Amino acid sequence: MAEPLALYVHWPFCVSKCPYCDFNSHVRERVDQVAWRDALLADLRHEAALLPGRKVSSIFFGGGTPSLMPPQTVAAVIAAADAAWGLIDDCEITLEANPNSVEVASFAALAAAGVNRVSIGVQSFDPQILEFLGRAHSGDEARRAISAAQAHFARVSFDLIYARPGQSLAAWEAELAEALAFGTGHLSLYQLTIEPGTRFATLAAKGDLVIPDGDAAADLFDATQAATRAAGLPRYEVSNHARRGEESRxxxxxxxxxxxxxxxPGAHGRRLAQATERHRKPENFLSAVARNGHGLKVETDLPPHERATEAMLMGLRLIEGVDLTRVEARSGLARDSFVDAGAVARLAGQGLLVQESDQLAVTDAGILLLDSILSEVVKTD
Structure with missing residues (x-):
């Protein structure tokens, strides 16, 4: 029997654009909600026709700001996925939300629509940092949103951004302690990165924005690992921490x-050994659906070696590492065509990798060197 699928649903609209954000998000004065519901359902039906006989293990509403979606639209998408594929028992249905009060007010309706996990974009509790990050909520709104989410959803996660300009170790430890005190089962803790094309990239190029250097960032990372482990939410991926069993499925x-x-709009997929991408601009997506019955812009066959490489680059981000037998099965290639055994042995000797049977993983000592480890271990051609 084929493995279950995950379904990603992109809602492209936001109230405003954050200066660090490179996601496909757009600000529009008006949104035709009926047109958008119909377009998403048509796009879903197209994928379902290509993937018969599968079940859905998780649905993720991302954005943009999907908590701005009408709960009726959320319910319609969930129902359509269930009708087309069937949802596994205890299917994880996540929706990203901002802490603004107007969005929090819809939590009860979203839970009634079928959402059972929410991921809140808090980013910081500090008002000055929130202003710096271009966030439209206050620290108190963030605190209230987390509490409200815990009242309505079985599972709650929220995001924080650290390694910000001028951030001290003590300040981050205090902020992280406050976050952990909420007792959520999952936290996503990201170091601030400067993404091309963002306003922060422009400021950094002028020298007006400087993030912590490698040593300072490493100290912040180490403090993060110590605090989350002590609270029972160890890292299971580079930036994601969870209580056992509460990892994002x-x-x-x-x-x-x-x-x-x-x-x-702009959603990516991986299915049937193909990479898919939808039209990014909302208006272009709607036009494509009206014209073709789906929003696909690109549908590209993935050669075996590219599939193997992608699987390695993704899997080595996890504490559990990557199952080499699974990569062989997914790509149809022998592992010596995509893994440099000599590099594995050398890095394992340095304590940066560990291999047990078919499982290859980066150690805690190696995780800050992940990019260089990947470049040595994974054969890209």
Missing amino acids: HNLTYWRYGDYAGIG
Whole structure:
């Protein structure tokens, strides 16, 4: 029997654009909600026709700001996925939300629509940092949103951004302690990165924005690991921490290189040994759906070696590492064509990798060197 699918649903609209964000998000004065619901359902039906006989293990509403979606639209997408594929028992259904009060007010309706996990974009509790990050909520709104989410959803996660300009170790430890005190089962803790094309990239190029250097960032990372482990939420991926059993099943599908369908503007997918991408601009997506019955812009066959490489690059982000036998099965290649055994042996001797039978993993000592380890271990051609 084929493995279950993950389904990603992209809602492209936001109230405003954050200066660090490179996601496919757009600000529009008006959104035709009926047109958008119909377009998403048509896009879903197209994927379902290509992937018969599968079940759905997780649905993730991302964005943009999907908590701005009408709960009726969320319910319609969940129902359509269930009708087309069937949802596994205890299917994980996640929706990203901002802490603004207008969005928090819809939590009860979203839970009634079928959402059972929420991921909140807190980023910081500090008002000055929130202003710096271009966030439209206050620290108190963030605190209230987390509490409200815990009242309505079985599982709650929220994001924080650290390694910010001028951030001290003591300040981050205090902020992280406050975050852990909420007792959520999952936290996503990201170091601030400067993404090309963002306003922060422009400021950095002028020298007006400087993030912590490698040593300072490493100290912040180490403090993060110590605090989360002590609280029972150890890292299971580079930036994601969870109580045992509360890992994001949806994201694990990505990292374990499972199949996932992506619908909505700019959504990416990996299914049937193909990479898919939808039209990014909302208006272009709607036009494509009206014209073709789906929003696909690109549908590219993935050669075996590219599949193997992607699986390695994703899987080595996980504490559990990558199952080489699974990569062989997914790509049809022998592991010596995509893994440099000599590099594995050398890095294992340095304590940066560990291999047990078919499982290859980066150690805690190696995780800050992940990019260089990947470049040595993974044969890209």
